[in-house]
Amino acid sequence: MIITQYYCRLLKWITPYWKTLSIAILFLAIMALTLSMLPAFIKQILNSIFVNKDPESIQFVALAIIMLFIIYGTASYISIHAINAASNKLGIDLRIAMFHKLLNMPVQYHDNLTRCNLATRFIVDIDQITHTISNVIIILVKDSLTLIGLTAWMFYLNWELSLLGLLIAPIIVLSIQLFDRLIHKTNQQARQISEALTQGLLNTIDNYKTIKLYGGLWREKQHFRRQAEQVYQATMHQVVIKALGISLGQAILILILTAIVYLMTQQAYYNKIIMEDVGSFIVAILIFILPVQRISSIYQHLQQGQRAIENLFSFLTYESKPDTGTMVIEAAQGELTFERVSFSFHSQAESVLDNLSFVIKPGEVVAFIVPNCSDKTIFMDLILRFLCPTGGRILLDGHDVANLKLTNLHANIAMISQNQGLLDKTIAANIAYGTMRCASEAKITAASQASHAMDFIREMPQGLQTHVGEGEIELTEQQCQYLAIARVFLKNPPILILEDVPMTINSESQHLQATLESLMQGRTTLIITQQHCLSEKIDRIFVLENGKITETRKWNKLFTKQGNCIKFFQSLFKANRDGQSSKNTHK
Structure with missing residues (x-):
């Protein structure tokens, strides 16, 4: 069943290109006219051959038929070009609208989105829509007018x-x-x-x-x-x-x-009926057949495009939660407070996070060991306000983050993950990303030097303007992390989140660890990890298990008594010893 409301909504998207479509329709009409005129020329040439037997008339009609096909071919080229120009511009508009919508989608939608679904929505569905639009316009204009012209000529003949x-x-x-x-x-x-x-x-x-x-x-x-x-x-x-x-x-x-x-x-x-009319009528019937077949298949074209259009508008009309925050903090100090914070999904009775309460002072370095990956992600999303607590509240410098503008909250937070990807084409653009895109080269250079990223940038062919990524110069994972650190130095926020970034005493990347410790100075730092986290720079360690904080320990008292935290590290060290012993055995 064809749902016309979808195509009516799609019509609003294509109306901005009415001039291009008008050109296409005009030349489609010319194509229909030339096809309708062909049987008339056939009648003239048959009349010249069998009745008048006039060679000059035969030549004239033959040249006229050639000109007719030249006009048809030219009109075909222009109409196809114009239709595809309009439909592909429509495709660009739809993809841009979908991308804007995707960026404003809630974090749960992104978590459930797969690459396959993304490719289907952005590539396959849009291509199907533009293909359907092109075919339907051609059928409705050219084939319909062709049938009208041929019908009129056939009625004239007989x-x-x-x-x-x-x-x-x-x-x-x-x-x-x-x-x-x-x-x-x-x-x-x-x-x-x-x-x-x-x-x-x-x-x-x-x-x-x-x-x-x-x-x-x-x-x-x-x-x-x-x-x-x-x-x-x-x-x-x-x-x-x-x-x-x-x-x-x-x-x-x-x-x-x-x-x-x-x-x-x-x-x-x-x-x-005379012979030339018979020949003209037969030619008209033969031309008549193909437009009839195409008009008969218009339902199939509409049916094929409808599924893609349904997916498109269901995506564009997906309700995304607007930013209700109005408050702006000019210069945040970095104090982060959890007041009886709980979170649960609507489909679950139990809380994922339950009654979390703690205060992180400005400049304090706190590690959160969260063995469950899902709990870790939810915990970070709550801080970044990608998710909202179902109970309690989170405060930044005494202000509820729910009342802050989302852009203002994010301006005061930076995050570095273990697997950092490239965000732009050049090294400079990867450092001065987003709201920092207008940063001067002097500031970018200073951030690169502070992060020690300049150590490898100097060796690049064009320095900061070197193109990196797929098809260009490939960077190692560690080099990408240095760029992420440089980005934080340039942004200079009061709060830093390190997700699964190694902060261990025996880290193989001691130079990277030293750079991270330099970055952490003077910032409220949350190290959120599933793994061990041993560093003398850490002030406190929290163990978050089953949605609750089961252990809180200061670094200087970490190994003084038994508890979940010390047991965690004991099991970790035992696993490391067993792993090393296994390696020696294989050797």
Whole structure:
């Protein structure tokens, strides 16, 4: 079923390009006119050959037909170019609108988004929409006008035969639509069976060890064979339907042409129609067939594009929570307070984080050991206000972060993760990113020197302006981390979050650790990690387990008594010793 409201909404997006579309429609009309005029020229050339036998007239008509095809080809080029220009500009607008919407989506949406879904929405769906728009415009304008012109000419030649053709045309259209819908249904069934085969294959790969362990190889082979047979049967069913449709279509066409030719011969026998009219009428019918087929398939084109349009508008109308904060802190000190903060998802009765209360003073370095990855992510998202607490509140310098403008809150926080990626094309643009894009080269250079990123930047061909990334100079993970540190130095926020960044006594990257410790000076620093975190720069260590803080310990009292924190490190050191012993054994 075609839902017209989606196409009406899409019409609003394409109206800005009405001038380009007007050019396309004009030249599509010229194409329709040239096709409609061809049978008239055929009549003239037949008349010149068999009746008048005038060589000059034959040459003139032949040249006119050549000019007609030249005009048709030129109009075809211009119309195709104009339609695709308008539809592709529409595609750009839709992609930009989707990207803007994506940036404003809540963090939960990004967490559930896969690369496959992203590629489908931004590439496949938009391409399908632009393709549908182009085809529908061509069919509605060129083919419709062609049918009108040919019908008028055929009625001029012989109204009886034309009336017969018009009576038969709806039967042809209905037959084509019936087979199109039948083919669409079989395609959907075949697609579902293919998806089931793919899902079964992926399930076998994911559980390969278990299948071998329990001797399930024979069962999996038999199951896959049955699914493969189903795919074969579905494919053959498609082939049968298509072949049957082609055969019946050809049979109906032959019967119709035979009937029309028979009637024309009867009329010619009684001198009701002359030979040149017969030839012109036959040419008109042959041209008539293709537009009828295309107009009959317009439902299929609309049906194919509808799914993509539904996905588009469901995405664009997805409700994103607006920023309700109004307060601005000019110069934050960096005091961070959790007051009985709890968080739970609506679908879960238990709290993910439960009644967290603590105060981090300005300039204090605090480590949070969170063994659960999900709890760690939620904890950081609450601080960054990507998520809102379901209970309690988070304060920055005594102000509820819910009342702060989101841009102001983020201006006071920087974050460095273990796996830092590149954000722009040049080294300078990666450091002066986002709101810092207008920073002077002197400030960028100073940040690079403070972060020791300048040690490898000097060796680059163009220094700070060197292009990096895919297809350019590739940077190591450690070099990307130095750029991230330089970005923080340039931003100079009062609060720093380090996510899973190594801060260990025996770190292999001592130079990087020293740079991080330099960055932490004078900043409220939260080291949030699933791993061990041993550094004399840490003032306190919190252990967050099962949504609660189960251990709080100052660094100088870390090893003085038993507790969750000391047990965690004891098990960690034991694991490290066992790992080292295993390596020595293999050696």
